[in-house]
Amino acid sequence: MLFRDAREAYAEHLRLERGYSPQTVRAYGSDLADLERFAAGRGVSDTSGIDLALLRDWLWDGSQRSLAKATLARRSASAKTFAAWLDRTGREVGGGSARLKAPRPDRTLPRVLGVRAMDGVLDTVQARAKEGDPVAVRDVAVIELLYASGLRVSELVGIDLEDLDLDRRTVRVTGKGSKQRVVPFGRPAQHALADYLARGRRVLLERASAGTAGERTSRVENALFLGARGARLGTRTVYGLVSSLLADVPGSGPSGPHALRHTAATHLLDGGADLRGVQEVLGHASLGTTQIYTHVTIERLRDTYRTAHPRA
Numbered sequence: 001m002l003f004r005d006a007r008e009a010y011a012e013h014l015r016l017e018r019g020y021s022p023q024t025v026r027a028y029g030s031d032l033a034d035l036e037r038f039a040a041g042r043g044v045s046d047t048s049g050i051d052l053a054l055l056r057d058w059l060w061d062g063s064q065r066s067l068a069k070a071t072l073a074r075r076s077a078s079a080k081t082f083a084a085w086l087d088r089t090g091r092e093v094g095g096g097s098a099r100l101k102a103p104r105p106d107r108t109l110p111r112v113l114g115v116r117a118m119d120g121v122l123d124t125v126q127a128r129a130k131e132g133d134p135v136a137v138r139d140v141a142v143i144e145l146l147y148a149s150g151l152r153v154s155e156l157v158g159i160d161l162e163d164l165d166l167d168r169r170t171v172r173v174t175g176k177g178s179k180q181r182v183v184p185f186g187r188p189a190q191h192a193l194a195d196y197l198a199r200g201r202r203v204l205l206e207r208a209s210a211g212t213a214g215e216r217t218s219r220v221e222n223a224l225f226l227g228a229r230g231a232r233l234g235t236r237t238v239y240g241l242v243s244s245l246l247a248d249v250p251g252s253g254p255s256g257p258h259a260l261r262h263t264a265a266t267h268l269l270d271g272g273a274d275l276r277g278v279q280e281v282l283g284h285a286s287l288g289t290t291q292i293y294t295h296v297t298i299e300r301l302r303d304t305y306r307t308a309h310p311r312a
Contacts, residue, residue: 001047001091003036010082019178023154031078034058047086052096055079059100069104076100111251113263118147121245122188135228137200139241142225142233144192145171146242146257148185150264150282152176153235153257159224166190175283183281204230265293 011029014020020028038058039049058079062072083097113121125143129136146156155173163172169190170182201224208220208230220226225233239256246255261282268278279290 001086003039003045003047003050006047006086006091007032007036007082010085013085021154021176021178024176027074028078028082031075032082034075035079046092048092050079050083050086050093050097052099055083055097055100073104111254111259111262112266113246113249113251113259115267117249117251118263118267121249122147124245132199134200134203137196138204138225138233141189141192141196141200142238142241143245143260144189145185146238146260147264148189149173149183150261150268151183152261152283153238155283156238156257157225157233157235160222161224162222164193164224166194173283176285179283181280181283183283201226204228206230262293265290269293 007029010032011025014025014028015022035050035055035058038061039045039054042049042054042057044050044054055076059072059076062075067075080097080100083093086093122140122143125136125140129140142156145151146153149171151171151173152175155175158174159171165171169186170184172180172182174180204226205221207228208226220231223232227233227237242257242260243255246259249255265278265282268281269275275287275290278293279287282290284290
């Protein structure tokens, strides 16, 4: 079977049968497209040529291009599951792919803002919104909700009006694997969202690009967060907003929306929240994924001890 045809069929399988999110399907597709490019350079254009030697050479090529260990590990997983699917569905595939191994990714601690730093970020967006600019008012609600509920950015931009319950201070989101969960948020986020609905969203909705009434209803009018031109807010805009706010905040590591998710989880644990409860808030399938935040709190405790104790 031609590699391209198999790759497209596999994407449909992930989307329709496995129920993977568009982001996950794109990630698999990106890895397999790179494998297809590499295989073509070796004269391999169909799936019968996918064998252990080819996959090992592909990962080695990635390591020579200084790809991170986590990226190589993800590529290895993408290739192995793709090959397994080809074999399971009766499509011809070379042997040995199940024995493919990738370097174990480095376990690095996520970037976490301190309480004062997070307060400074919130003060900044609130100051911008004092003049009533609808985008600035929206940004306050976005940052407050990201921090209050530890949402993924894809979950945030996918929220519809019917998912929000201001009275109960909860929001229903769709996470990885199309799994839905209800997440609580606090009074500051409640006030920011109410202000956005009253002063910001209506103005942004009026800016919606021209189209049929049906398109506006399905694509725009149901969306909670809108962009500057009235369309549903995109992930890239949220990344830009958070990155600009964290640019001057001390600390190393990525400065995207996930930093606020890490911060929310760590602050919950620092405040005495149960690990299982934090797992449910974040929507982690495995408790082991949530446990990374216990390492963060321990490291913060060690730093405090080394700084404060005379015999540290």
